[in-house]
Amino acid sequence: MSLAEFMQHLVNGTSLGSLYALIAIGYTMVYGILRLINFAHGDIFMMGTYLAYYGILFTPIPWYLVFILAPLLTGLLGLVLEKLAYKPMRGSPRITILISAIGASFLLQNFGILVFGGRPKAFPIPGILDTTLTVSGVSVDLISIIIPIITIALLVILNFFIKKTKTGMAMRALAKDFETASLMGININGIISIVFFIGSFLAAVGGIMWGIKYPQLMPTMGVVPGLKCFIAAVIGGIGNITGAVLGGFILGLGEILLIAFLPNLTGYRDAFAFVLLIVILLVRPTGLLGEKTSEKV
Amino acid sequence: MLLVENLHVNYGGISALRGIDLTIKDNQIVTLIGANGAGKSSTLRAIMNLVKKAEGTVKYNDEDLTNLATMDIVKKGIALSPEGRKVFSNLSVEENLILGAYTVKDSQLVKEGIYKVYELFPRLKERSWQQAGTLSGGEQQMLAVGRALMISPKILMLDEPSLGLAPLLVNDIFDIITELHRQGNTILLVEQNAKKALEIADYGYVLETGTLVLEGGGKELLQDQRVQEAYLGEAAK
Ligand SMILES: Nc1ncnc2c1ncn2[C@@H]1O[C@H](COP(=O)(O)OP(=O)(O)OP(=O)(O)O)[C@@H](O)[C@H]1O
Ligand SMILES: [Mg+2]
Numbered sequence: 001m002s003l004a005e006f007m008q009h010l011v012n013g014t015s016l017g018s019l020y021a022l023i024a025i026g027y028t029m030v031y032g033i034l035r036l037i038n039f040a041h042g043d044i045f046m047m048g049t050y051l052a053y054y055g056i057l058f059t060p061i062p063w064y065l066v067f068i069l070a071p072l073l074t075g076l077l078g079l080v081l082e083k084l085a086y087k088p089m090r091g092s093p094r095i096t097i098l099i100s101a102i103g104a105s106f107l108l109q110n111f112g113i114l115v116f117g118g119r120p121k122a123f124p125i126p127g128i129l130d131t132t133l134t135v136s137g138v139s140v141d142l143i144s145i146i147i148p149i150i151t152i153a154l155l156v157i158l159n160f161f162i163k164k165t166k167t168g169m170a171m172r173a174l175a176k177d178f179e180t181a182s183l184m185g186i187n188i189n190g191i192i193s194i195v196f197f198i199g200s201f202l203a204a205v206g207g208i209m210w211g212i213k214y215p216q217l218m219p220t221m222g223v224v225p226g227l228k229c230f231i232a233a234v235i236g237g238i239g240n241i242t243g244a245v246l247g248g249f250i251l252g253l254g255e256i257l258l259i260a261f262l263p264n265l266t267g268y269r270d271a272f273a274f275v276l277l278i279v280i281l282l283v284r285p286t287g288l289l290g291e292k293t294s295e296k297v
Numbered sequence: 298m299l300l301v302e303n304l305h306v307n308y309g310g311i312s313a314l315r316g317i318d319l320t321i322k323d324n325q326i327v328t329l330i331g332a333n334g335a336g337k338s339s340t341l342r343a344i345m346n347l348v349k350k351a352e353g354t355v356k357y358n359d360e361d362l363t364n365l366a367t368m369d370i371v372k373k374g375i376a377l378s379p380e381g382r383k384v385f386s387n388l389s390v391e392e393n394l395i396l397g398a399y400t401v402k403d404s405q406l407v408k409e410g411i412y413k414v415y416e417l418f419p420r421l422k423e424r425s426w427q428q429a430g431t432l433s434g435g436e437q438q439m440l441a442v443g444r445a446l447m448i449s450p451k452i453l454m455l456d457e458p459s460l461g462l463a464p465l466l467v468n469d470i471f472d473i474i475t476e477l478h479r480q481g482n483t484i485l486l487v488e489q490n491a492k493k494a495l496e497i498a499d500y501g502y503v504l505e506t507g508t509l510v511l512e513g514g515g516k517e518l519l520q521d522q523r524v525q526e527a528y529l530g531e532a533a534k
Binding site: 166169170172173175176177179180181182183184185186187188 | 345347366367368371372376377379383385386387388392395396397399400444448
């Protein structure tokens with residue numbers, strides 16, 4: 001493999017990893033606070049992509065505004081999903097909530113089939129983004145460069161939000177102890193809504209960039225990436241945001257480099273995530289950055 | 298003035314509180330003493346609506362708090378430092394204090410609050426960036442009390458603030474409670490250490506398996522024979 005080719009794969013892997021990271025954050029944030037695996041998260045990602053699709057094709061709104069509005073709307077959708085599917089179940093046994101999550105996932109997929117149609121649609125890529133750059137023999141899609149840049153920018157903002165703002169502190173407090181958090185006067189439901197909003201917003205940003213990079217939309221398009229990003233979150237240590245990002249990048253880069261170096265294994269591409277998951281959980285059951293949930297009392 | 302009337306709390310089928318009445322007058326220290334499992338924590342938790350009241354009302358200056366959400370009760374100026382410290386172990390000392398002031402919108406007031414807590418507990422100031430989970434037990438207790446002070450509460454409820462502390466630190470905590478009282482704070486204190494609590498209290502209640510069996514001025518209760526036998530043991534002269 002030439003260096004140029006390798007660089008190309010590296011860029012592709014990084015951008016796929018970025019997308020995984022963006023989606024994985026939603027899983028890990030929700031789990032961190034509610035100990036709930038939001039199985040509908042992959043479908044939220046799908047909804048975000050379709051919202052952008054319709055926004056571009058069927059409204060006069062310029063594409064760059066659509067790329068902001070669609071994630072905002074998807075954020076609201078995630079927030080509503082929590083209110084309808086999860087909040088009424090709070091305090092119920094975990095299995096009940098899990099089933100509600102799976103139900104929500106099916107509901108969104110079937111909504112998609114009914115309303116968007118089951119046939120694949122081509123994502124309308126804005127012309128300016130639809131170019132390939134060639135730098136000293138390495139040619140890559142412009143979007144593959146943009147994806148990591150936007151991802152990193154969003155991660156920096158998210159990190160600031162969680163570390164420095166009062167709402168971010170409240171999120172971290174909630175992840176530890178609901179009851180004491182409420183004694184601080186924290187609006188628990190409000191914070192949970194914000195967490196769902198952020199997770200869904202990021203998934204939609206990921207979805208739009210996914211649509212530009214792999215421009216085929218289907219109502220079930222969220223299933224496999226959703227599963228992989230859940231795995232990424234677990235690999236990184238579920239509940240830990242840095243871990244989810246790390247897991248996303250490991251998975252994305254690993255997947256691309258695997259098929260680059262061992263093209264025979266291309267068919268096993270999706271299996272890579274599961275194998276990696278098994279190996280990591282065997283070695284470190286808490287995931288790479290996860291801590292044991294015991295604490296000093 | 299905080300007024301608790303006919304408070305009942307049940308856990309499952311078992312009743313933990315069977316109709317208790319408390320009056321906490323402004324600028325007083327009122328203490329609630331009783332054996333383990335008597336229902337002291339349940340009383341404080343029911344006031345904050347952390348547990349459901351089966352019956353009864355809670356009023357603060359004619360405002361009905363009975364059915365308010367916990368966060369809204371906090372907004373009325375009532376703070377609880379819960380039993381067992383419950384600091385946010387994954388947050389720094391300072392972040393814990395900032396969250397204590399979550400309902401305070403004026404950032405200047407938050408700064409002043411932190412300053413005051415550090416004055417009260419210089420140990421916390423030295424450790425302001427330390428993760429609360431790595432503090433010693435006594436330091437965590439100081440943080441829990443300091444955190445409850447951050448809203449400058451109209452009523453400060455402390456659930457066993459001296460639990461698990463070395464005798465010297467216990468004295469420190471009681472000194473601080475006395476000092477807060479002197480500054481005009483209203484305090485509802487739950488304590489294992491009945492003697493010390495009654496010594497500083499204006500008024501006291503004795504709780505036995507969910508029922509109030511005795512009440513009176515702090516000094517009075519100290520002299521009461523039943524209290525001496527049941528809660529002060531050999532300490533009674
Ligand atoms: N969440 C709960 N579920 C079931 N029973 C409970 C619960 N919390 C308290 N109880 C029971 O209610 C009774 C009163 O408990 P509470 O914690 O109020 O006592 P306490 O006076 O604070 O005791 P201590 O001095 O040990 O802290 C006890 O019998 C306890 O077992
Ligand atoms: Mg107690």
